[in-house]
Amino acid sequence: MAPTKTKKKDPSISLQKQEILEDYKLAVMSREASYIGRKETLTGKAKFGIFGDGKEMPQIAMAKHFKDGDFRAGYYRDQTFMMAIGQVTVQQFFAQLYAHANLEEEPHSGGRQMNAHFSTRSLNEDGSWRDLTKMKNSSPDLSPTAAQMSRLLGLAQASNVYRNHDSLLEKEEFQKFSDNGDEIAWGTIGDASTSEGVFWETINAAGVLQVPMVLSVWDDGYGISVPREYQTTKDSISEVLAGFQRTDEKEGLEILTVKAWDYPALMETYEKAEKIAREDHVPVLIHVQEVTQPQGHSTSGSHERYKSDERLEWEEEYCCINQMRQWLLEEDIATEEEINEVEEQAEQETKDAQKAAWDSFKSELKKDLNEVNELLDQLISQSSKADDLQKIKSEVNAPLVPLRKHTVAGARKALRTVRNESLSAKKDLKKWLNKSAEANHQRYDTYLYSESDQSPLNIDEIVPEYPENPESVDGRVVLRDNFDKLFEKYPETLVFGEDTGKLGDVNKGLEDMQDKYGELRVSDTGIREATILGQGIGMALRGLRPIAEIQYLDYLLYCFQGLSDDLATVRYRSMGGQKAPLIVRTRGHRLEGIWHTGSPMGMIINGIRGVHVCVPRNLTDAAGMYNTLLQGDDPALVIEPLNAYRLKEDLPTNLGEFTVPLGIPNVVSEGTDITVVSYGSTCNICESVLPELEEAGISVELIDVRTLLPFDRNQDIVESLKKTNRILFVDEDVPGGASAFMMNKVIQEQKGYYYLDSEPQCLTAKEHRAAYGSDGDYFSKPNEEDIFEAVYALMSEANPAKYPPIYE
Numbered sequence: 001m002a003p004t005k006t007k008k009k010d011p012s013i014s015l016q017k018q019e020i021l022e023d024y025k026l027a028v029m030s031r032e033a034s035y036i037g038r039k040e041t042l043t044g045k046a047k048f049g050i051f052g053d054g055k056e057m058p059q060i061a062m063a064k065h066f067k068d069g070d071f072r073a074g075y076y077r078d079q080t081f082m083m084a085i086g087q088v089t090v091q092q093f094f095a096q097l098y099a100h101a102n103l104e105e106e107p108h109s110g111g112r113q114m115n116a117h118f119s120t121r122s123l124n125e126d127g128s129w130r131d132l133t134k135m136k137n138s139s140p141d142l143s144p145t146a147a148q149m150s151r152l153l154g155l156a157q158a159s160n161v162y163r164n165h166d167s168l169l170e171k172e173e174f175q176k177f178s179d180n181g182d183e184i185a186w187g188t189i190g191d192a193s194t195s196e197g198v199f200w201e202t203i204n205a206a207g208v209l210q211v212p213m214v215l216s217v218w219d220d221g222y223g224i225s226v227p228r229e230y231q232t233t234k235d236s237i238s239e240v241l242a243g244f245q246r247t248d249e250k251e252g253l254e255i256l257t258v259k260a261w262d263y264p265a266l267m268e269t270y271e272k273a274e275k276i277a278r279e280d281h282v283p284v285l286i287h288v289q290e291v292t293q294p295q296g297h298s299t300s301g302s303h304e305r306y307k308s309d310e311r312l313e314w315e316e317e318y319c320c321i322n323q324m325r326q327w328l329l330e331e332d333i334a335t336e337e338e339i340n341e342v343e344e345q346a347e348q349e350t351k352d353a354q355k356a357a358w359d360s361f362k363s364e365l366k367k368d369l370n371e372v373n374e375l376l377d378q379l380i381s382q383s384s385k386a387d388d389l390q391k392i393k394s395e396v397n398a399p400l401v402p403l404r405k406h407t408v409a410g411a412r413k414a415l416r417t418v419r420n421e422s423l424s425a426k427k428d429l430k431k432w433l434n435k436s437a438e439a440n441h442q443r444y445d446t447y448l449y450s451e452s453d454q455s456p457l458n459i460d461e462i463v464p465e466y467p468e469n470p471e472s473v474d475g476r477v478v479l480r481d482n483f484d485k486l487f488e489k490y491p492e493t494l495v496f497g498e499d500t501g502k503l504g505d506v507n508k509g510l511e512d513m514q515d516k517y518g519e520l521r522v523s524d525t526g527i528r529e530a531t532i533l534g535q536g537i538g539m540a541l542r543g544l545r546p547i548a549e550i551q552y553l554d555y556l557l558y559c560f561q562g563l564s565d566d567l568a569t570v571r572y573r574s575m576g577g578q579k580a581p582l583i584v585r586t587r588g589h590r591l592e593g594i595w596h597t598g599s600p601m602g603m604i605i606n607g608i609r610g611v612h613v614c615v616p617r618n619l620t621d622a623a624g625m626y627n628t629l630l631q632g633d634d635p636a637l638v639i640e641p642l643n644a645y646r647l648k649e650d651l652p653t654n655l656g657e658f659t660v661p662l663g664i665p666n667v668v669s670e671g672t673d674i675t676v677v678s679y680g681s682t683c684n685i686c687e688s689v690l691p692e693l694e695e696a697g698i699s700v701e702l703i704d705v706r707t708l709l710p711f712d713r714n715q716d717i718v719e720s721l722k723k724t725n726r727i728l729f730v731d732e733d734v735p736g737g738a739s740a741f742m743m744n745k746v747i748q749e750q751k752g753y754y755y756l757d758s759e760p761q762c763l764t765a766k767e768h769r770a771a772y773g774s775d776g777d778y779f780s781k782p783n784e785e786d787i788f789e790a791v792y793a794l795m796s797e798a799n800p801a802k803y804p805p806i807y808e
Helices: 017-042 056-063 079-084 090-097 148-164 191-195 197-209 237-244 263-280 309-317 320-330 336-382 386-397 404-417 424-444 475-489 513-517 529-540 553-573 601-607 619-629 680-695 716-724 738-749 773-780 784-798
Strands: 071-073 185-190 213-218 254-259 284-289 472-474 493-497 522-524 545-549 583-588 612-614 636-641 648-650 666-669 674-678 700-704 707-709 727-730 761-763
Touching: 017 056, 017 079, 017 090, 017 320, 017 336, 056 079, 056 213, 056 263, 056 320, 071 148, 079 090, 090 336, 148 185, 148 197, 148 213, 148 529, 148 553, 185 191, 191 197, 191 213, 197 213, 197 237, 197 529, 213 263, 237 254, 237 284, 254 263, 263 284, 263 320, 320 336, 336 386, 336 404, 336 424, 386 404, 404 424, 472 475, 475 493, 475 513, 475 619, 475 648, 493 529, 513 522, 529 545, 529 553, 529 583, 553 583, 553 601, 601 612, 601 707, 601 738, 612 619, 619 636, 619 648, 636 680, 666 680, 674 680, 674 716, 674 784, 680 700, 680 727, 680 784, 700 716, 707 738, 716 727, 716 738, 727 738, 727 784, 738 761, 761 784
Parallel strands: 071 185, 185 213, 213 284, 254 284, 493 522, 493 545, 545 583, 583 636, 612 636, 674 700, 674 727, 727 761
Antiparallel strands: 472 648, 612 707, 666 700
């Protein structure tokens, strides 16, 4: 049981009676919404429910200091806060609980997210930015524990950038993102979630960077059923973090503690936190203690199973609403009658909002149901399968809430039931299904990538230009000089990562860039990939164009959760309401040793749909990809080939201008006998084998896919296959990884199987990591001999007389 303290008397707060009573009313409304929401879930009208009951008063206190332009990175307990800042109504709260797939009714995600996952709309309908300084902003919530933390860091860092950039806010187009960098990023997290590594990484980075961040830790003593003593050293997150407390001599965090039920103290605490963060750009952590959770963790369980009777009694007494009620009476702010009236109004308004949300949700579904019932009746009247169709109709109408899936499934079953009959009603039902399919595509399948005119897929190709006698330079120089042009062209662009600043990255692709553009735009970070990514996501959400550098592809795993769950889904889960056009820069493939040779491309491309994945085979192509991406508004991952930095390339004259189109392969070498498809460094090895294959009488069409996401948008590879009738996919991922992805795209989606005269083949790395050293690379990943023999074997199978087997 948590300890109790004596509440303050006679608070020195400048709140009028009406405002205090409005706060109380909002708290009661939010609590009532939680109670009703649980009932709606348990009676089957909603799929799942998770609520913010017990946290009402601290969230109201926080909301009073949340200004236009500020950003929230919270989690699924923040309903009261969102109501307090006017960014969710009670009716919208219930619309999300019912998964109402309608942006007008549920503007946070259009029914795509489970309840209490909020997101304001940063974008206009055409995908352009709204003026974020004139609205209260919330980044799109996500469920994974503590995942909001790394993004919170970036949202706060954006204020530092805007405040300290020497020219950005002089430009009118950037004034919609910041007012002199005065914005605070407000974060929330449950106490148990502070055990996650990304929490500690964020706290440490915030202290180093000194960003305007206010983080509230809601401490209700449990992580679902696990008590705090098993979660946190010293049984207190604020005590554990004491070493981060700033002093007169050293920077750090300001750490404050307050009780969740102490209304006046909450007001004072959040006022103090705002002043420190907004004026001084110092991060603040508020440990909100003695929070209660009246209904337990969620609708999936009951807290009576793991809490003692004593604890439950204490929670009832120290519920923040009960305590505020007592305070109102003790301080003579309101009478019993006045409080009762406020409570009755709050409860009735909440019930009315819930009913309105339910009626709106149900009426939209009812419209579809009525249409299908009418069509089924027509089908029943015409078909010899009337009894079967009547049964289908009964099944469609049986559920308490006939969802779209019931209606559509019934229509599809009816069509297959009458598949052998020629009926006019059958055509009408097909027409309805086609119309429904398009509507449901818009509801559930849109906005994975940009659908605006700013999509990087709309950027036309501009080829590199060269003088008559081009200068041959190390590949890194092409990249470096191209970055120089980009930083000059786009003042909102900045790059950061391990060894990125002073060193100019480990391969000197950013050599001298910090000296030229300053530490604000070209900066070093600690070894903390999760928050490097989070810095990028948060800053991209606020109109900057960050390039987050992950030193090696192998290290991507440290931040892969954020890449997959957050960055890749920002646009989708906000239903086009927000975007984070972050570019993640890394390098990989073909180096020495287990930990610098990783090529987990199958994992990457299947885990981050929503992010473009660029796999250049040289650094001129890499530069062109950066040039393309910075003109677009989608996130991307660029994997530079590790062995290209010191290989010679010609230096283009149109640096910063030439572009590589996404999803358009490059035919490296034309041929007629076999198509070989590859990318990155392995594509270069394939190219090196071409003279030997030509000498053996084999004409190879070598295709560099250049990007895996998107993949071959114009279906150029199948056109090659029509000519050669044979295909080999070569990459250095494990068997069944990226090679299987490419094969599926070409053979199945592009219908390449129609044109095959031989079985399609894949040549990949072994299933294990690459062993150390040059021999390790040779025996672990496809080498020149492997490639030659794989191509030759396909030709030998087709014409053994001309191409006799090598090993027989």
